Amino acid sequence: MDSMGTSRIETAIQRISESVFVGLCNIAGTSQMVAMRRDMMEINDILNCKPTDSRGYTLMLSGSKKEGFRLKGSDIDIMMWPNNHRVISKLSQFQYYNINRQTLILSDCSNSPPGFTLLYLINPSTHGLIRKACVKMNERQCVSSSKYRQVWCSISPGFTQHGPCIYQEDSDFDQAISLYSDFWPPSASSWIDRCHSWPQPHVVDDIVKNGCHFVAIGHKLGRHENHEWRISFSLAEQKLVYAMNHSQALTFILLKLFIKEIINNEIADDDKLLCSYHMKTAVFWVIQQNIIPHCCPQNLLEGFWVCFKLLLKWVYEGVCPNFFIPENNMFLTKIYGEAQNQLFMRLFGLYEKGLASLLHSPSISPFIINVLFNPRLSICTNEHTLISETMFDLKVFEELYAKNTPFIQNLQRSFMYLHKIEYMINLPLLTQS
Template sequence: MNAVRDNMQNFKNVTIITSGSFGEGLEMRGSDFDIMIVLKQFDVCEELKSHYHPNKIQLLIERDDVKPCYTLLRLVYSRSSEVMRACDEHNGKQYLSSALHKQGLVNDELGTIHGPCFSNKKETIDLASCLHCKTWISPAIQWVSRSSNSWPSHEVKQSIVDHGVLFVPIGAKGSQKENLEWRVSFSVGEKFLINTFTHTQLLCYALLKIVLKDVLAIHSECKDLLCSYFLKTIMFWISEELPLSIWKPNNLIPCFMRCYKRLIYCVEHSVCLHYFIPENNLFENKIEGRSREILLEKLSTLHSYGWQCVLFSDQISNFHVSMWNFQLEPHILYVDDVNQVLNSKLTNWNNARFKTQFVQKTFENGLCQTLRCQQPSIKDVYKYFISMCSSGLAQRISLESTLNNNKNLYKQYKFCLSTLLQNVYHDAVSGWLMVASIFYKTKQYSKALYIIRYSISKCTPEKLCYIRLYQITNC
């Protein structure tokens, strides 16, 4: 977490605002230092004023024939020749050009333009020149009264509205007036919203960003399709829809998976509505065609791992093993009872690997009886020997040509993988190592390494101690 750079500084002619991960209080690996510089000499408004400040540059918002979230800024009054050079004529009127505005600010230190920003040579700093409208714009009026839930609160909404909006120099891609258009930015309002997040909300947002940057973005086909702003937008929508009572630490995994499923839904339907102006679909002309199919396939594959998909990031999977070494009291009193159940006739049928149809049928009947039981401890035993069964079943499957394009072999591989994933419940360490082995055999070496690291993290001292106690009780 980073709160030091989450600030706003006022000077005579400019206001400097940190944005991006730093401005939101998240210092993520690989994040740029994003700065927004608001030029105070510009006065942007929706309606013409009867009087103008002689030292201000007056601009009027016009939205005719532009996409939602974009606008034209017509020059109404200016005494600056420099501003006049940054204007371009359209239908007999002068408009401040976003393209000319950026070109006039390029210098040796910040010489690279990408989107609305300038970058330094090392690409560690992104700077955006912004204009400020002190009033809340009409396309976003519906946001003020849209939500009936407790988030965001009325006080937070009022603070956001009181601040107004910003405009950054970038037009809608493909628009005939792209060089003239400016994009509406709610960056400051978004910082207000992020600052209201509970710790669980912030963790969900951070985990989504980690999956994006460390797992999805390493694939060239997916690298430029998604960005952090899309994830933030999804977080805002879900936060508005759910009651605050949901965002509790003990609900972290369900909350994260809900957010991840929403991301999959958005990609599947190529729709991600802007939080403040829903008429603007952020995925329009971006997430479509073959690229969308590839991204959806990657997201769905990761989803099959559940919350453990975050472990494919080395930021998480490389935590030192000692982080997992919690000192727990071994449950000595239960060892004999568990041992008696697991060595029962029912479990021995499982170890027989279903050699006869009679044994298999009897085993299935035993499982049905177990499922009817309401005691959690018995259900845990059920999970245990189902996991053991899966271990034996998976080891009998031949995978000589798994990477062959043959459809049957692919189904065989998927069946083996799903079976091995069920195998992790009775022996976490060896179970995960078997999963790693199938990835190694199919030449998916990076996945194998990730899972090996995770399995090592599961091999903690208290579990080894438990085994010794178990052995002592059976001497």
């Protein structure tokens, strides 16, 4: 093909990318709307989720809604951990705590697969659920993840187990029961060294200083599956999504729609091998490797295609490296053998169709067809023209009413909310990178 023909194709793809960008802004939100939602969620967290004392639990919202996106069918994910328990990875970290107020738990990864660990009590727990979940192992008290889930379900009528979560039928949220560490796990130290170009140093520092979580689920091939805990980087991932520019974030949204409406279409939940977390992992790797230096509306589909090819490579090799602990192959227990071959053939069939495979997505195809049928159509990607001030104000009120207004039970609780609001007045709003 001559250079003129190649140039025409590139121009056409750029224009389709612009149209898909506008469509995704309509579906998931403009950068201004996303930033507003994140601020709303942060305010909700401060008012309702952050602890007021060392007793009780801390709650943390996660998932696409916390990240500021509104997609049909998105669940609300909640992480929950006791305030007076902390996980440490070295005994030298003992010095930072008052053991009269904190129960310390030691993480020992030496006998677990990458990304997983055993947790041992260092000093006696005052928490009844933790005590009931302990089993004796290697002459030490090991906090068993399976027992911890069972204990939680036993005191939560109507709740059942779902992976590391407990959930209630007909509920739109999962509760991941977890434990928290103030420290970044040593097994993820290589991630810090990889962060040359993305994310920026201040984001890396913020992620590392906020530590990690441990969720109550073991590795299916681990020697101690019933007792192991998975190291979770949910908070770090949230901060990484915040560090994306809007085109990068919409590339992730496009991949979520791609897997939901095309790859996993008409497949039973139990038979689905790929999930949105795999898509998020691919986006993280592609951004960090700087394959597309400047992601923008004009090359959004190029970014999508790079991520899809990386996913195809992972399925072919049977290896999906965790972004923080690459030694943790997230395909190991599910995508292998005949299931791996069938998934690869399914994905390769989509690869052979090229970007035309997106025409199978009911959410995205109208924005592609619009350009194909109107080749001279002018597309404006200026986000300020995509939503009027009046409509934006309406969206703000929708978000306000969507949140549960705190029920003021007594005067003391009223003063607590007022104190938190005074605190928030001095906080900066989240800014879009």
